Amino acid sequence: MKKLIFITFFAGILLSCNSNTTPQLGKSSIDKVIAAMTLEEKVHLLVGTGMAGFGNNSDPVVGATQSLVPGAAGTTYPILRLGIPSIVLADGPAGLRIAPKREGSDDTYYCTAFPVATLLASTWNTELVETVGAAMGNEVLEYGVDVLLAPALNIHRNPLCGRNFEYYSEDPLLTGKITAAMVRGVQLNGVGTSTKHFAVNNQETNRQKNDAQVSQRALREIYLKGFEIAVKESQPWTVMTSYNKINGVAASESRELLTGILRDEWGFKGTVMTDWFGGYDAVRQMIAGNDLLMPGRPDQYQMIVEAVQSGKLDVKVIDVNVRRMLELIVQSPRFKGYQYSNKPDLKAHAEVTRRSALEGMIMLENHQNALPFGTDIKKIAAFGVTSYDFIAGGTGSGDVNEAYTVSLGEGLENAGYEINADIQTLYEKYIAAENEKNKPDPNNPFALFMPKIRAAEFLPNAAALAQSTVASDVALITIGRTSGEFEDRKTSDFYLNETEKSLIKNVSEAFHKAGKKAIVILNIGGVIETASWKNDPDAVLLAWQAGQEGGNSVVDILKGAVNPSGKLPMTFPLALEDVPSYPNFPRDYKPANPMETMMGGSAISENRPNIDFTRYEEGIFVGYRYYFTENKEVSYPFGYGLSYTQFEYENASVSGKNGNYIVSCTVRNTGSIAGKEVVQLYVSAPGKSMNKPAKELKAFAKTKLLQPGEAQTIQLKLTPDALASFDEANSQWIVESGDYTGQIGSSSRDIKQTVGFNLVGSTL
Numbered sequence: 001m002k003k004l005i006f007i008t009f010f011a012g013i014l015l016s017c018n019s020n021t022t023p024q025l026g027k028s029s030i031d032k033v034i035a036a037m038t039l040e041e042k043v044h045l046l047v048g049t050g051m052a053g054f055g056n057n058s059d060p061v062v063g064a065t066q067s068l069v070p071g072a073a074g075t076t077y078p079i080l081r082l083g084i085p086s087i088v089l090a091d092g093p094a095g096l097r098i099a100p101k102r103e104g105s106d107d108t109y110y111c112t113a114f115p116v117a118t119l120l121a122s123t124w125n126t127e128l129v130e131t132v133g134a135a136m137g138n139e140v141l142e143y144g145v146d147v148l149l150a151p152a153l154n155i156h157r158n159p160l161c162g163r164n165f166e167y168y169s170e171d172p173l174l175t176g177k178i179t180a181a182m183v184r185g186v187q188l189n190g191v192g193t194s195t196k197h198f199a200v201n202n203q204e205t206n207r208q209k210n211d212a213q214v215s216q217r218a219l220r221e222i223y224l225k226g227f228e229i230a231v232k233e234s235q236p237w238t239v240m241t242s243y244n245k246i247n248g249v250a251a252s253e254s255r256e257l258l259t260g261i262l263r264d265e266w267g268f269k270g271t272v273m274t275d276w277f278g279g280y281d282a283v284r285q286m287i288a289g290n291d292l293l294m295p296g297r298p299d300q301y302q303m304i305v306e307a308v309q310s311g312k313l314d315v316k317v318i319d320v321n322v323r324r325m326l327e328l329i330v331q332s333p334r335f336k337g338y339q340y341s342n343k344p345d346l347k348a349h350a351e352v353t354r355r356s357a358l359e360g361m362i363m364l365e366n367h368q369n370a371l372p373f374g375t376d377i378k379k380i381a382a383f384g385v386t387s388y389d390f391i392a393g394g395t396g397s398g399d400v401n402e403a404y405t406v407s408l409g410e411g412l413e414n415a416g417y418e419i420n421a422d423i424q425t426l427y428e429k430y431i432a433a434e435n436e437k438n439k440p441d442p443n444n445p446f447a448l449f450m451p452k453i454r455a456a457e458f459l460p461n462a463a464a465l466a467q468s469t470v471a472s473d474v475a476l477i478t479i480g481r482t483s484g485e486f487e488d489r490k491t492s493d494f495y496l497n498e499t500e501k502s503l504i505k506n507v508s509e510a511f512h513k514a515g516k517k518a519i520v521i522l523n524i525g526g527v528i529e530t531a532s533w534k535n536d537p538d539a540v541l542l543a544w545q546a547g548q549e550g551g552n553s554v555v556d557i558l559k560g561a562v563n564p565s566g567k568l569p570m571t572f573p574l575a576l577e578d579v580p581s582y583p584n585f586p587r588d589y590k591p592a593n594p595m596e597t598m599m600g601g602s603a604i605s606e607n608r609p610n611i612d613f614t615r616y617e618e619g620i621f622v623g624y625r626y627y628f629t630e631n632k633e634v635s636y637p638f639g640y641g642l643s644y645t646q647f648e649y650e651n652a653s654v655s656g657k658n659g660n661y662i663v664s665c666t667v668r669n670t671g672s673i674a675g676k677e678v679v680q681l682y683v684s685a686p687g688k689s690m691n692k693p694a695k696e697l698k699a700f701a702k703t704k705l706l707q708p709g710e711a712q713t714i715q716l717k718l719t720p721d722a723l724a725s726f727d728e729a730n731s732q733w734i735v736e737s738g739d740y741t742g743q744i745g746s747s748s749r750d751i752k753q754t755v756g757f758n759l760v761g762s763t764l
Contacts, residue, residue, distance in 0.1 A: 024083035026335065030326050033082055034319055042315075042322045043304045044077040046286070048296030049086070069144050070109075071099030071401070073276065074295040076329070087146040087332045089194070089273075089294070093117050093166045094393045094547065095400040096139045096148065109342060111139050112349040112548065113392045113402035116525055117151060117178075119360035119544035121168035121569035122641075124678040125702045126181035128356055133185020135352040140191045142344040146332040147192040147238055149397070151182045153226045154242075156527075156570045157202040157622055158585040162488040165394040165525030165545060169569035170623030170638065172222055173697050173722075176229025183234035190333055192237030195230050197275055198262070199223055199251060201242035204488045205586040206611045208278075211245040214616035217690075219246070220726040220733075221620050224261065231266045237328060238271045241290055243278045252279035258289035271328040283307045291321040346403070350549055357546035357553035359676070362566035363539070363642035364530070370517045370538035372560025372644060373474070381420040381472035382409055383507050385455045386480030386523045388427050393545045394525050395452060396485025402548045408478055408521065411551025415559060420472050423460060430458045452482060457499040465506060469514040475507050476558075477537065481524040482545075490588050494576050495529045508536045521554060531574045531635040542566070563644045563675035565702070567747065571623050572636035580618035580626040586610040624748050625693035639680050639697075639747035645671030645708070649679075649752035652744055659720035659735055659759050663699070665744050665752075666713045669706035677703045680745055681716045683723065686738030690725055695743060698722050718742075724764050737761035 023032040034042075051074060068075055072090035091097035096111040114120075114136060120129050140148045152163070156170040168175040183193045200212040200223045214223065230236065239262065241252035251257060252274045262268045273292035279285050282293060282300040293300050307313035329335050363371070382388070390407040393399060409419055434455030457479075460468075468475070479500055483489050496504075508518040517538040522528070525545045534540055541564070543554050556562045573579055589611060606612050621629060624638035650666040667677050679702070682695040699716035706712060723740070724733040739758050745751035 022081060025326060026083060026330055030323055033084075033326060034322055036082060037079070037322065039305060039308055039315065039318075041079050041082070042318050043301055043308075045079065045084070045325050046292060046304065046318070046321055047077065047282075047301045048074045048292065048294040049077055050297065051295045069098055070102050071097065072145060073097075073149060073397070076292065076325070077296070084326070084329060085334050087329055087334050088144060089147045089149055090140070090145045091149045091397040092400070093150040093152045093398050095136055095402070096143060096145060097397065097400055098143060098145070100401040100403075107342070108403070109143060110346065110403040111143070111400050112136070112346055112353055113400040113405070114353045115357045115360055115547045116165040116393050116398070116545045117168050118165050118525065118569065119357060119546060119566075120182070121174060121178045122360035122362055122544065122566040123356065123702070124174070124567055124569075124700055125359055126177055128359055129178050129181040130185035132352060132356045133182040134188050135349045137186035137189035137191050139344045139349065140186065141189045141333055141338065142341045144334070144340040144342070145191065146334050147194055148186055149194045149196065149240065150186075151179050151193065152196050152398070153179045153230065154197055154199075154201045155223055155226070155622060157616075158579055158581045159494055159527035159573075159576065160489040160491070160585060160587065161202055161526070162204040162483045163394070163396075163398065163485060164527075165483060166398040168226075170571065171569065171697050172225035173229070174569055174700070175226035176233070177700075179226060179230040180233035183230060183236045187234070187237065190331075190336075190338075192328070192331065194238040194240045194273065195227060195236045196240035197242035198227055198239050199242060199257065200246050201244055203586060203614065204486055205589050206591070207243045209245075209612060211248055211613040212616060213247055213613055215619055216728045216731070217726045218616055218619045222622055227262075228266055231262070231268050235268075236270060237331065238273055239268065241272060241274050241278055243275055250279050252290045253281060253284040253288050255288040263289065271324045283313050286313060286317055286321055289321070291324045353547040354549035354553050354556075357550060358556055358562045360544060360566045361546070361553065361557050361564055362542040362568060362640075363557075363564040364542050364636060364640075365534055365537070365540040366642050367538050370519065371541070371558060373558055377417070377473045379418045379420065379472045380412055380474055380476055381423050381468040382412065382476045382478070383423065383460070383503060384478035384480070385427060385431055385458055387476065387478040388424065389431055389454065389480070390478075390550050391480050391482050391523050391525070391545050392548050392550055394482060394484045398484065405548050406551035408476065408523075408551045408554055411553075411555040414552060415555045417555075420468050422464060422471075423468050426460055426464060427458060431455050454480065454482065457497065457503060459499055459503050459506070465510050469510050469516065472516070474516055475511045475518040476521060477504055477507050477518060478521045478523055479504075479528075481526065481528060483525055488586060488589070489526065491576060494527070496533060501533055504533050504536050508538075519558070523550070527570060527572055529575065529635070530572055534635070560644065560673070563673055564641065565643060565676040565678065567639050567641040567678045567680075568636055569638070571627055571634050571638045573627070573634050578627075578632060578634070580621055581616070584610060584615050584617055586614075621693060625696060628694040628748065637747055637749040639678070639745070640749070641678070641747070643671075643675050643677070645669055645673040645675040647671075647675075647677045647706075647746065649744060650711075652753035652755050654742060654755040654757050656718075657759075659718070659723055659762065661718040661757060663716045663718060663742050663744065663755055664713060665716075666711050667703055667706070668711040669708055672708050674705050674707045676705055677746060679703065679714045679716070680747065681718075682743040682745070682748060682751070683718070684741040684743065685723065685725070686736050686740070688736055688738060689734075690727065692725065695748065697748070720762060721764055723759075733764040735759065735762045735764070
């Protein structure tokens with residue numbers, strides 16, 4: 001017995017000595033921690049811990065990390081002997097996405113569904129977006145998450161991209177500035193962001209294997225510029241690589257992209273991670289500078305260990321990646337021991353989402369001042385399935401598990417309006433029956449991630465319509481669209497179907513005959529065709545997908561509690577065929593294997609145009625750059641949006657030299673209602689040595705709330721890098737010599753003032 005006690009005591013002394021000499025992260029230098037790590041520990045840190053419920057290494061993974069924060073997308077590997085904890089990573093762009101309920105607990109863990117990214121970009125208000133980010137980041141912090149897998153900032157290259165609702169704009173400057181604001185807001189809470197998907201992820205069709213074939217100039221000026229702005233202005237903690245290849249090389253395996261451009265040129269200091277199951281070769285990913293492979297598979301771990309042991313992979317490469325991972329971890333709330341509450345102020349955040357949605361809603365049409373409602377409007381007939389089944393946001397990783405969504409009908413009732421009960425009953429019965437038929441397959445683990453099958457549009461009969469014109473003061477017609485991860489929108493989703501067109505036309509005509517007005521509300525996440533029907537109703541409000549308070553926000557606009565000030569962050573073309581990428585985008589593709597888009601694995605493709613590879617033949621002429629340069633008519637131009645008041649632009653001037661300029665302009669509210677205006681500066685360049693768009697957005701600002709008669713002077717800054725174009729022949733940015741014209745306006749086609757300046761060319 002004495003011998004056993006002695007051995008136990010001696011072993012305790014040895015353990016105590018080991019704990020005193022073993023480096024601990026945060027107490028010892030990172031150099032010492034790395035030196036103390038075994039090869040196996042280093043590699044474990046670079047490969048995530050997987051996701052619960054999926055054992056096959058080659059399976060696509062859609063699940064939840066249950067051990068720390070249920071419903072989170074993934075965790076990193078802990079090495080407790082060195083004081084290295086796991087950190088938690090969770091979706092997503094419109095708010096934190098975790099499981100709302102937990103086994104064995106009656107508590108709920110709902111998160112706020114904020115407006116989708118496209119709506120936030122439509123605010124053109126970086127201060128507001130930073131406020132939204134701060135609220136979103138607080139939920140990340142208080143629910144015990146360390147890194148939010150957002151924001152997403154890929155370019156709206158084509159209206160049919162299934163994830164455009166998660167992205168900001170067709171313009172890289174607007175994209176970059178809004179992204180930087182969101183990152184700053186989230187990271188104010190001491191949690192991280194992961195800007196994604198880096199880069200050129202502009203379609204969901206076959207996203208794991210598609211090769212984006214794009215010129216270096218278009219890559220730099222259009223598809224990377226937003227990321228560059230965000231990195232330089234906000235320093236996100238992490239960047240997430242995209243699934244696709246770029247000119248034959250998987251994004252997560254491109255050292256030129258991740259090290260040469262992102263780190264060496266732009267000065268990015270953070271960690272790079274893969275999208276979930278992105279890439280093919282774990283060793284190449286390590287060499288490229290992709291530090292973390294998520295969600296992590298055993299075969300990736302084995303591949304890296306064997307490569308180091310065989311000499312194929314230098315352990316020094318691993319050490320660099322490990323260092324960046326440790327630098328990420330020491331910043332995290334979990335490492336710092338933050339005592340998260342699991343009780344963020346959801347009520348306060350609901351107010352944030354309601355206010356932010358208001359500034360991103362866009363008045364597209366308002367004939368004879370149909371809006372805002374006057375005091376004579378008390379009884380409302382709400383038509384359209386989406387009036388009663390309002391869409392807060394998209395699906396997939398961009399979804400949020402919120403406690404509620406305020407429908408349009410609820411928003412009207414909350415504001416004191418009376419809803420036509422007969423029309424409401426017709427729709428609610430129809431929707432309930434359709435939802436029962438469209439229930440997702442409970443045996444399909446991906447069903448919850450796919451876009452919900454929504455009830456097809458419903459057209460009340462003539463008798464019901466006639467009754468509504470007598471019993472109601474105005475008609476509201478809501479048209480809805482949803483989309484999400486894993487698949488692109490179909491052509492039929494871009495165009496209104498015959499029932500939707502008939503609904504707008506028949507309701508508008510019936511109410512007009514009764515001397516009353518009809519208003520269309522677009523509860524959509526992406527661009528649709530509008531030219532063929534937009535003049536049938538009296539007004540069209542683009543409400544986007546406004547988050548969980550959407551119905552309340554819409555009604556605030558309708559009744560004039562807030563003056564609409566949103567502007568389009570993309571162009572609405574006349575037809576899908578007018579889009580410059582039309583010949584080079586997958587349309588109505590149906591994979592033979594429905595899991596195709598979700599699966600990783602082999603890099604081998606079948607060489608199918610727009611599926612296995614996509615040619616970006618339009619180059620830099622994306623969106624308004626194309627429409628202006630080719631003098632092509634559109635339904636609504638980039639930057640467009642109406643107001644309940646009017647603004648005049650005065651006293652434009654430019655000062656500065658050598659590419660550094662300040663463009664000033666005074667904006668005055670000449671109407672009778674307080675409102676905000678978005679001042680947009682477009683520049684036309686000489687275009688001597690390379691082809692240039694007719695104009696490009698180079699700066700913007702949103703005014704404060706201007707009272708009637710009040711004015712504000714706006715100053716917009718221009719720098720050489722904003723005026724530069726990428727010279728492919730010499731692989732450098734150049735600013736051409738010559739005369740430049742600055743166009744200041746309320747949209748890309750409504751130019752109010754112009755200024756000119758001449759500069760001497762330079763290289764950057």
